[in-house]
Amino acid sequence: MSQYELIAFDMDGTLLNSRKEITPLTLAAIKKAAAAGKQIVLSTGRGRTELRAYLELMPEIRYLICTSGALVYDIRTGQTVYSQKLAPALVKRLLEISMEEKAMIHLLGAESIVQTDQLEHMERYGMGIYKTTFRRVAAAWDNLYGTYCAAPFALEKVNFYHADSESRERTKKRIQEAGLAVLMVNAERGSLEISAPGADKGAGLKKLCEYLGLPLEKTIAVGDAENDTSILKTAGLAVAMGNALPEIQALSEAVVADCDHDGCAEAIETYLLGGPKLYE
Secondary structure, eight states: OOSOOEEEEOTBTTTBOTTSOOOHHHHHHHHHHHHTTOEEEEEOSSOGGGTHHHHHHOTTOOEEEEGGGTEEEETTTTEEEEEOOBOHHHHHHHHHHHHTTTOEEEEESSSEEEEHHHHTTGGGGTOGGGHHHHHHHOEEETTHHHHHHHSOOOBSEEEEEOSSHHHHHHHHHHHHHTTOOOEEEEETTTEEEEEOTTOSHHHHHHHHHHHHTOOGGGEEEEEOSGGGHHHHHHSSEEEEOTTSOHHHHHHOSEEOOOTTTTHHHHHIIIIISOOOOSOO
16 A cells, blocks of 8 residues: 555646546546545646636545645635735736736736736737636736736736747846846746745645645655646655656656646556556
8 A cells, every 4th residue: 555645736737638627537546546535635836716617526625735835725614724925015016027028917816817908819928728717717807907006915926928938038037137036937838927935836735734744755746847846846756747847757756647648547546546557
């Protein structure tokens, strides 16, 4: 039997396939693991509103490490286990910098907020595959900067979606030159995820394990991209997807099949439940 008691899955490129779906085999593996008393956790850059439809498919999941670790949340009780937010004055300055590159702005907190005209042209920012989801779950403001500044509030995370990686690098440089104390992580083609210092997936896993009284050595993390680095380094076992970036595979102790071939089901069966390998 496996020594591991908890597995934390990234969403995009990991638990979700290239069509942003969770396959039947993976859902069955999650159900099997939960029945065996294991904890299945989502570790994702997505906010709570972007997870609701998926959570309906996985009632076994209780805990979220979401918005890239800025929030650890108990779904069943509605309790915030841990949070680390960006202050309103800092958010305002970040928005001003992002507008120099005409980046698409995405605010994440209790709500998911975007600007109306940018929502309709997400393809420009390499985010077209997410348009249907955003239309369903995001609040669209006609003047995001003006509306936010009129009544600012702390946020878990801010995402800036750029037309290309060069544009993203210019935004990063401006933020660095402004001396703003934030954590910046690349994602997607030109996305820049911005969180408060120390708010990453690894920190979120530590806080959740403290809350549950569970040693980190008994946890598994599964991911594919740069924003999974901290949790892969923190967990007892790091598992990379077959489609993961080369550097993510290099730092992981195991590699499973890609997100289109049930790599997450393989991680559950092989490492969380300690069964025979599904793929040779």
